[in-house]
Each structure stands twice: as structure tokens, then as C-alpha cells.
Amino acid sequence: MKQYLDLLKKILDEGTDRPDRTGIGSRAIFGNLMRFNMADGFPAVTTKKLAFEVVKAELLWFLSGSSDNKKLQEMGCHIWDGNANADYWKPKAKFEGDLGRVYGVQWRNWKSPYTDVPIDQLKNVLETLKKNPNDRRMIISAWNPAELDMMALPPCHLLFHFFAIDGKLSLLMYQRSCDTFLGVPFNIASYSLLLHMVAREVGMVPYEFVHILGDTHIYLNHFDQVKEQLARQPYALPKIWLNPEIKNVLDFKMEDIKLENYQHHPTIKAPMAV
Secondary structure, three states: OHHHHHHHHHHHHHOEEEOOOOOOOEEEEEEEEEEEEHHHOOOOOOOOOOOHHHHHHHHHHHHHOOOEHHHHHHOOOOOOHHHHOOOOOOOOOOOOOEOEOOHHHHHHOEOOOOOOOOEOHHHHHHHHHHHOOOOOOOEEEOOOHHHHHHEOOOOOEEEEEEEEEOOEEEEEEEEEEEEOOOHHHHHHHHHHHHHHHHHHHHOOEEEEEEEEEEEEEEEHHHHHHHHHHHOOOOOOOOEEEEOOOOOOHHHOOHHHEEEEOOOOOOOOOOOOOO
16 A cells, blocks of 8 residues: 555645635645556555545445435444535435435436436346456446436545456546545555455456546645654455355345455554545
8 A cells, every 4th residue: 555655745735725615725736546456465555544434335335326424324334424424415415314316326327318228237237247347448437427416425536447457357447536535545445455356246356446546635734644654554355255155246135245364553543524
């Protein structure tokens, strides 16, 4: 994870301070790339504790196609509570806990203007990987311009693209807005886990997660936490364990996914911008 720590330092050293929609302000740089080879270990940050149970819960919730924050809470995940209860969103919510047409809904239930049949992007990509892994269109998008105002939060990690060669599967994700201290380690782990799960279903070896970061920032009230993290020495990366009896992405449950040999420094708490 040295490249992640180097990115934090680059933002501190070279970034520009500017206001943002949260009112907090951030220091930002633009256009960055990180590559994580799964053969090196699972890319869970070790210079602070990664809330991996929360990573699992949110990803499984996305994959289910749900917009219901209460379903997420039932899995012990509360990271969407602030958005669900935000003053700007509550008048739009159709029921208590509704988050609107967010990530999982777009992945599994994209509305076509031409037909009443929803588009299941995830299912289509899985079928393509099995039938024609050389296809260059294995893309899932959460950025639906027609429905951005129907979401509690427009997608930050908005598009991902699979690439298969020689039996190895890679995943590239573009993230438009990157909370580098709090969010980015979470995003790295989430999409790396998704890569492992999809590779399992399509019978390939998980190879590389490629992370493209657009607006890459540190909130001004996270500087002390970032400096504390940069003063720590990383540990060796852990391994990911997936229940060998589970063969399909949508069959995984919380207990089917574990981190093994995860050594980490203590948690560093910081407020999340909503």
C-alpha cells in the first residue's frame, strides 16, 4: 500500500486548498492512478484499521440492487445513515431509509427509455465474461445523468470495467471524487473484493485492480489524522478467503468472506463529510 501512502503525501505537499459543497474545504490534486496486483496480497490498508465488515456489507448490499438503508443497517453498516437523514434528501425519500436510485439500483436495475424491461448490468457482464471474455464492453456504470437528482448521493465511484487475458481477470474503476483518507482505502478494498468474487464465478484468476482517481482530495479537518498515518510503518498485506463452496457472486453472504492474517495499526477516527 506504499502507493496509497505516497498519494496522501503528494496531496499534502502539492495540493491546492479550495472550498467544496460540504463547507469543510479540501486540499486536492487531479488525475491519479494506482495498480494493485492481487498476487501481492489483498490491498487492505495496514497503517490504520480497515472496517472490513462494513466493506463486505456495503458491497453485498450493492450487489443485491437495494436502495434501502435499513437493509444495510441490518448487516451492521451505518455509513449511509448521514445521507439517508440529510435535509436535502429526506423530502425526496419514498420511504424511511430510502436512498433512491443509488449504486446497486443502477448496477442491477437501470431503466431503459425504450422498454419496460430493466437492464441488469451485472448479469450482462457476468454472462459476457463466460461467453466472450475478449469483449471490450464489459462495463458497469452508476452514473445515470437522468437520475442524479433521484439519488441521496450521486456516485463517486461511477464506472468499472473488466478485462480478461490468459485466464486472468482485472478490474479498472474510475472514481470522480475521492476522499483519500476515509473513503479511498474502503473503495480499494471493495473493488478488490468484487474482483475476487467475479473471478470465482467466471473461473479466472483475480489479477489486478486499477484505480483511476479524478478529484483526489483530503478534507482540511483530516490533516492531523493523515500525518499520524504517514508516521506509521506498513505491515505485510493480508490474504482474502472466500468460501470455496460459493461459486456465484450473488450467493455470497457475510460469513463467506474473511481477511486472513490482517495485521494493522490502531483505528484513526475522522469525521465523514456528508
